[in-house]
Amino acid sequence: MTQSIAWRLQMWHAAILVSVVVGLCTAWFLQARRARLNEIDAELTSAARVLDGSLRGFDLRSFDTTEHPISELLAADDHLRLSLPRELTDQRDNRPAPYFGIWLEDGRQLKSERLPEGFSLESSLSQPEAPERHGPNAILREVRIVGPAGSLILVGRDIGREIAELNRLALRIAAFAMLILAAGLCGGWWLARSVLRPIAAMSDAASRFSAADMSPRINVVETESELGQLATILNEAFDRVEQSFDQQRQFAADASHELRTPLAVIQSQIELALKRERTSEEYVKTLTTCSSASERLSDLVESLLTLARLDFSSQPTERVSVRVDLVAARCIDLMRPVAQQAEVNLRSELEPAIVSGDPKQIERVIFNLLKNSVAYNRPHGEVLLSVAVVGPSVELILRDNGIGISEADLAHVAERFYRADKARSRVHGGSGLGLSIAQGIVERHGGTMQIASQLDQGTMVTVHLPLASNRPRDSVKEPVDLISDNSTTARHTGTDPLR
Structure with missing residues (x-):
């Protein structure tokens, strides 16, 4: 189960989705909490600034607080107003009113209002600035500023109501995240199953494809998608296997x-x-x-x-430098008696050309092509064999003005056991394997073979083989003795034609 692609995709999708949703919801909550607390801090700081402004209208250092009581200090100036504005103390929306306290530099309290029960200045000062701390049945948040003459102004209030609102917001965000996760996981599972359903269909078609039944194919709906292209490729592979x-x-x-x-x-x-x-x-x-x-x-x-x-070997059995022109000349000499008997004229135009390959196989290709042109020619016909270097390859062209090949047969002449003229092939002993062998040898040497023909006009076979790099003369392989290589051909040169 855990090894299936659908399961692993779902696990990865779930992990990524949970990480993203939890991260976004956490950031959302923290941002909302920070904004609300910053709003409270701004409110408390504003109140502290009001008190600071009131104190700056009076010179606290002009009094010896050890000789004058605090009450005299407060009564010394009618302009000294040590109280918070009404808009800050108004308990609208059931919001608790702020409390404050003012302490002189020597630590004596100048004034305070609504300080929480059990309030301790030492405990408050031990906390970082603008902390949240728990009092009796309350959550307190305070700000402190330094007033004139080294005085300390502290303003705070109970933020339990705001914390409760933030907790409710956290629950709503968590519920929203759960809905998103549930929808995302269900959607991811459906999407994974939908994406993998074509793969299951491919697997089913491939499992039913066998030597006994090669008809199963994959139904291709979206040919432009990656899976559609894969299905098309597999169907083409099935077609090739069946063929x-x-x-x-x-x-x-x-x-x-x-x-x-x-x-x-x-x-x-x-x-x-x-x-x-x-x-x-x-x-x-x-x-x-x-x-x-x-x-x-x-x-x-x-x-x-x-x-x-040829079917089971990707490379020729031997790789040496071969003079194609010398091999072609040797094949012409061997075929000349047969051509004279058939009243066919053999001509050649041979340029020095070297390829890397198996000399026996190359000679077999040329010799069989020559026999083919002579056997399927007509009296007083002509065969021209040319070898030349064209660019990076050696070009071997065999032209004849024989009986030619019909357009319908031309597409099949390289197929095994195919005979364009079955009656004439029987007379000359043809088996229909020659062109298949020749084409296979040429392809194993990295070359190509093309056949062009017109019925009653003649045939032209063009072979291209890769040109070998220049090598010393003693490394070039001379043409082998075709008679010793194929005794049957020597005894009966009319056999093994290419058609």
């Missing part, structure tokens, strides 16, 4: 079919040969057919293994 599963199923079905065909040929030929005695010529013919089927089976298995390695 990958469909491709894998189709790949497995196609691979099974392709493997079954040569195996069926071998099995049928062997069964026919064993039914009765055959002549040596018939046995040779049967073995030749089985050998061709075996070669096709070997090519298909090798192609499947190559695709598997």
Whole structure:
């Protein structure tokens, strides 16, 4: 329970809300209390100033208070008025009237009115200025000022009524804070549940998504929100997974079919040969057919293994500097006899260019592209292979004026087991894996491969590979012997086309 995001969000929200509300309400109460006490202090200070003004009209130092009693001092001048104004002593709104006391410098009391019962000057002076202190059944607040001739003027009053009002204000503020907290906590819980409800829906859809049922999707309502964007991304990921599963199923079905065909040929030929005695010529013919089927089976298995390695390997198995122009020249020499037999003219425009990669894989790409252009060309057709350095990459372009590819097939030619011309692919032994392998090799080398074609006009394949940094001549890998690398191709150069 405490590990759920909703619970933790609610706890954080509650902690922040309580801190803010308590802080604001406390500040509110303290400000109200300070303002009310400042108002009382101003009232008491005003009264003390009135008494101070009355005393300043008489020279207290001219009397020897040890010889003259206080009564003579008070009667000495008719202008000496030691009493508070009526507006201060008027007990309006049941407010207690202030009390005051005046003491001479020697400590004798000059005059006092309404001093609280049990009042002690020493006790009052021991408190800070303008304190709140508790008297008998009262809460007192006092101010003190120094009058003329070192006299002390003290004015105070009972503030119990104001303190009671402040306590009631504190209760109202506390009740208000509780209402705010209750509403905020309920709103926070509702908001957390509302925010996390789409996440729960995503979790439910993801939990129901499986190999048996890939239909669950997340209902996207607000595509502009962060959760809406996340739901869209997850739906797109589900679509890609479903598409990958469909491709894998189709790949497995196609691979099974392709493997079954040569195996069926071998099995049928062997069964026919064993039914009765055959002549040596018939046995040779049967073995030749089985050998061709075996070669096709070997090519298909090798192609499947190559695709598997490309799928599970993010980098080429070998990284060396490769002269692409020399590899291309080698491939042209190997394909020239096949091209002459098909009455196709091979031309090349090769500039020195070095890439970093696996020389065997790069040679396989070029050789298979050449075979593809020759196999799907027409008599007296032409194939042009060019290699050049263009900016930071090596550009390899293969053009032919062969039969071309229709617009409908062009979008699918790189898919596994796809054949644009199925009948012609069967004649040339095509399995539909060549372009997938070539594209995978190019991408593993950090390059790109693009195909442009028009039906009955020809095809152009453009490959870009990252240009390698300059290295000493002895570090450049010469083209490998394609015949030793692929004995099946050497024996039957018409196999393993890219379509």
